[in-house]
Amino acid sequence: MKKKLFGAVALAAVAGMLLAGCSTGRGGDPASTDSGEAxxxxxxxxxxxxxxxxxxxxxxxxxxxxxxxxxxxEAGFEDDVQYAGSASAVQDQQAQIETMIQNGAQVIVIGAAxxxxxxxxxxxxxxxxITVIAYDRLIQNTPNVDYYIAFxxxxxxxxxxxALIDGMKERFGEQxxxxxxxxxxxxxxxxxxxxxxGAMSVLQPLIxxxxxxxxxxxxxxxxxxxxxxxxxxxxxxxDNLIQQNYSSGTELHGVLSPNDTLARAILASxxxxxxxxxxxxxxxxxxESVKSIVAGQQYSTISKDTRKLVADTIELIKQLQQGxxxxxxxMDNGSTEVPSVLLDPVIVxxxxxxEVYADDxxxxxxxxx
Numbered sequence: 397m398k399k400k401l402f403g404a405v406a407l408a409a410v411a412g413m414l415l416a417g418c419s420t421g422r423g424g425d426p427a428s429t430d431s432g433e434a435x436x437x438x439x440x441x442x443x444x445x446x447x448x449x450x451x452x453x454x455x456x457x458x459x460x461x462x463x464x465x466x467x468x469x470e471a472g473f474e475d476d477v478q479y480a481g482s483a484s485a486v487q488d489q490q491a492q493i494e495t496m497i498q499n500g501a502q503v504i505v506i507g508a509a510x511x512x513x514x515x516x517x518x519x520x521x522x523x524x525x526i527t528v529i530a531y532d533r534l535i536q537n538t539p540n541v542d543y544y545i546a547f548x549x550x551x552x553x554x555x556x557x558x559a560l561i562d563g564m565k566e567r568f569g570e571q572x573x574x575x576x577x578x579x580x581x582x583x584x585x586x587x588x589x590x591x592x593x594g595a596m597s598v599l600q601p602l603i604x605x606x607x608x609x610x611x612x613x614x615x616x617x618x619x620x621x622x623x624x625x626x627x628x629x630x631x632x633x634x635d636n637l638i639q640q641n642y643s644s645g646t647e648l649h650g651v652l653s654p655n656d657t658l659a660r661a662i663l664a665s666x667x668x669x670x671x672x673x674x675x676x677x678x679x680x681x682x683x684e685s686v687k688s689i690v691a692g693q694q695y696s697t698i699s700k701d702t703r704k705l706v707a708d709t710i711e712l713i714k715q716l717q718q719g720x721x722x723x724x725x726x727m728d729n730g731s732t733e734v735p736s737v738l739l740d741p742v743i744v745x746x747x748x749x750x751e752v753y754a755d756d757x758x759x760x761x762x763x764x765x
Contacts, residue, residue, distance in 0.1 A: 439717040446496030450509035485509035511586035553594020563675035563695035627661035634665035650675040656685035
């Protein structure tokens with residue numbers, strides 16, 4: 397399990413913005429580092445804040461960028477929000493972060509295009525005394541991440557796994573065995589295995605006792621991965637799964653999908669093949685998926701309110717700027733325990749969509765009537 401929880405830990409934000417009395421892999425006196433690099437500098441009230449986001453392929457990344465621009469300006473900071481290009485996202489993001497360092501950013505918030513490809517940029521940020529916040533995706537295998545903020549992704553997976561079970565019972569009734577298939581996210585996204593592990597913590601015991609039957613036999617994350625989270629990749633794999641395993645009348649009851657974009661592709665594949673609509677999970681509360689849930693097609697999504705995640709990220713920056721103490725818990729990134737702020741996700745089905753989205757001006761109208 398990637399997630400290691402040791403209870404909430406209050407971390408004192410001292411003048412150098414490093415952690416007192418708690419190791420984050422930097423070692424030694426909080427006013428210095430073990431290799432002589434500059435400690436994180438104090439954050440000015442009007443500091444330049446860099447925000448590096450991976451792409452615009454998801455509604456939530458686009459919304460996050462807009463919210464960061466507005467929220468940082470309202471808080472009195474100077475914003476520098478950048479998106480990496482989808483064709484060369486890793487190289488674009490590396491260059492953008494390097495430019496943010498050169499331009500004097502005091503904080504850089506990073507939604508990583510690839511969570512394992514930023515070590516040299518984060519080392520440069522550390523040497524410049526910049527506070528680095530991993531946003532939504534935990535940056536891996538480097539000690540140079542000061543904070544991580546995201547929804548609790550292991551819990552997201554648990555909710556998805558339970559929704560798959562509940563949905564199949566609801567749609568197909570009580571059965572001795574349900575036939576399912578499994579999808580996971582992109583292998584370059586550190587969240588993908590966490591979602592999958594959370595879901596499998598719920599599903600694996602039922603696979604082991606025969607209640608759930610993965611007809612294709614593809615249960616490992618390497619077999620279930622969807623490169624770049626692309627809908628076309630998910631649909632192609634689903635087409636192949638159906639052709640190889642369900643073309644002779646075998647029923648498909650449910651599919652574990654890690655997000656809404658892939659869920660809609662999976663449903664399209666099942667529809668094209670003439671299958672009865674299986675129970676399909678998702679996350680992100682994308683507009684088209686909320687419509688699908690209300691219409692009784694996609695079974696569930698996860699509400700991870702981007703408005704709250706961005707607002708809480710800006711609030712974390714303000715706390716650090718004011719020398720206040722953020723409450724965090726450590727998360728293992730393969731190199732250190734990163735102080736983390738984890739928000740609670742919410743499962744959404746047709747039954748509770750109106751309640752969950754009541755205060756969302758974009759989604760509330762979709763659940764009316």
